[in-house]
Amino acid sequence: GESVGLHLPTLSVQEGDNSIINCAYSNSASDYFIWYKQESGKGPQFIIDIRSNMDKRQGQRVTVLLNKTVKHLSLQIAATQPGDSAVYFCAEKVVGNEKLTFGTGTRLTIIP
Amino acid sequence: NAGVTQTPKFQVLKTGQSMTLQCAQDMNHEYMSWYRQDPGMGLRLIHYSVGAGITDQGEVPNGYNVSRSTTEDFPLRLLSAAPSQTSVYFCASGTRGLNENIQYFGAGTRLSVL
Numbered sequence: 189g190e191s192v193g194l195h196l197p198t199l200s201v202q203e204g205d206n207s208i209i210n211c212a213y214s215n216s217a218s219d220y221f222i223w224y225k226q227e228s229g230k231g232p233q234f235i236i237d238i239r240s241n242m243d244k245r246q247g248q249r250v251t252v253l254l255n256k257t258v259k260h261l262s263l264q265i266a267a268t269q270p271g272d273s274a275v276y277f278c279a280e281k282v283v284g285n286e287k288l289t290f291g292t293g294t295r296l297t298i299i300p
Numbered sequence: 301n302a303g304v305t306q307t308p309k310f311q312v313l314k315t316g317q318s319m320t321l322q323c324a325q326d327m328n329h330e331y332m333s334w335y336r337q338d339p340g341m342g343l344r345l346i347h348y349s350v351g352a353g354i355t356d357q358g359e360v361p362n363g364y365n366v367s368r369s370t371t372e373d374f375p376l377r378l379l380s381a382a383p384s385q386t387s388v389y390f391c392a393s394g395t396r397g398l399n400e401n402i403q404y405f406g407a408g409t410r411l412s413v414l
Contacts, residue, residue: 222401224405233403234403274308286331290335
């Protein structure tokens with residue numbers, strides 16, 4: 189199946205700065221995308237989703253951008269806080285298919 | 301509202317033993333699924349269910365069985381545990397929709413097979 193690579197990227201950001209986490213997806217048929225946050229020892233937690241008919245969607249301190257031309261998804265977190273330290277996963281879904289496909293994740297570390 | 305509850309939280313098995321990982325949700329969700337998470341990898345779908353009495357295979361179903369006799373429960377069975385099944389297992393539930401599938405995850409079961 190189509191999926192992202194095997195290595196877990198890491199990103200370190202100073203507290204208070206903005207962070208951008210990227211995700212490349214390979215299935216051009218995917219039309220729905222979700223970002224999840226996973227803190228150490230816990231299950232993934234839903235953050236925000238976006239449909240393929242949108243380029244941008246905003247939530248509380250988070251923005252998801254979708255570029256279908258290059259099959260790229262990003263999660264922007266504004267004014268990062270220590271509680272934002274976690275592994276962030278993107279997931280994709282194809283219309284008519286019940287299943288979500290997850291990427292390998294990015295570890296975000298907030299530096300106090 | 302408990303959400304998705306998984307038991308046990310930790311388990312150690314010997315090769316060849318069998319066990320059942322329990323998953324229960326109280327949100328009346330039709331969709332439930334099991335994933336495994338290995339170091340450096342994302343979540344991989346083992347089995348899923350779109351309603352009571354209906355199950356289907358995911359990406360890595362071998363060595364695992366599931367059943368869905370009620371909307372609330374979706375147990376995962378390991379018939380003969382192998383060291384390759386050492387992993388963290390997550391159960392999730394969610395609503396069904398053509399364009400949406402927000403899944404809510406349990407806290408996970410950490411399984412070691414010796």
